[in-house]
Amino acid sequence: MTQQRTLPTQLLPANLGNIFRKYEKWIEVYQNFRDKNSAHGDFFKSPKRIEIIFPLKEHPVHGITGLHVIERYDDHGYVREYQYMWKVIVPKIGVQLNHISSWGNEPHNAPGTNPKFITDTEPHHHHHVPGDRSQRKENWDVHTLEQAFEFIIPFLELGDPYPVSNS
Secondary structure: OOOOOOOOOOEOOOOHHHHHHHHHHHEOOOOOOOOOOEOOOOOEEOOOEEEEEEEEOOEOOOEEEEEEEEEEEOOOOOEEEEEEEEEEEEOOOOHHHHEEEEEEOOOOOOOOOOHHHOOOOOOOEEEOOOOOOOOOEEOOOOOOHHHHHHHHHHHHHHOOOOOOOOO
16 A cells, blocks of 8 residues: 655744755855855845755766755745755756756646646745746655755766756
């Protein structure tokens, strides 16, 4: 019998100190990357929201990429909404073209939504097609910043391109 998969109901905010320590060998400084939200700059953090970009070691296919993080918090300090976006950060090439992969839980099930965009894990979803953020599918496994790093690291280690059909 197959075990029923469950989705998280309460998520804790990213612990940036732990993230920096655990993933420091994957985070890089680039002279030609001066984004205001860079992990090496004055990124935005408040009790209600954080926005930060972790520049990553250069990928042999995708080039200079980063993990762009946005978390919004509820009144109790839990993550209400998250977006973890692996994207090309140098050169700046626009939202669609810079997209490699991303995960989020902003709702996409408003009345009238095209059924091909509604997922079984709504609102958790995975934008899985490089260069096309409009497509999404189920997201059972990446709901935290640490999980996003763990998903991306094998691509950085092996130098493999992110495939369109990856989960």
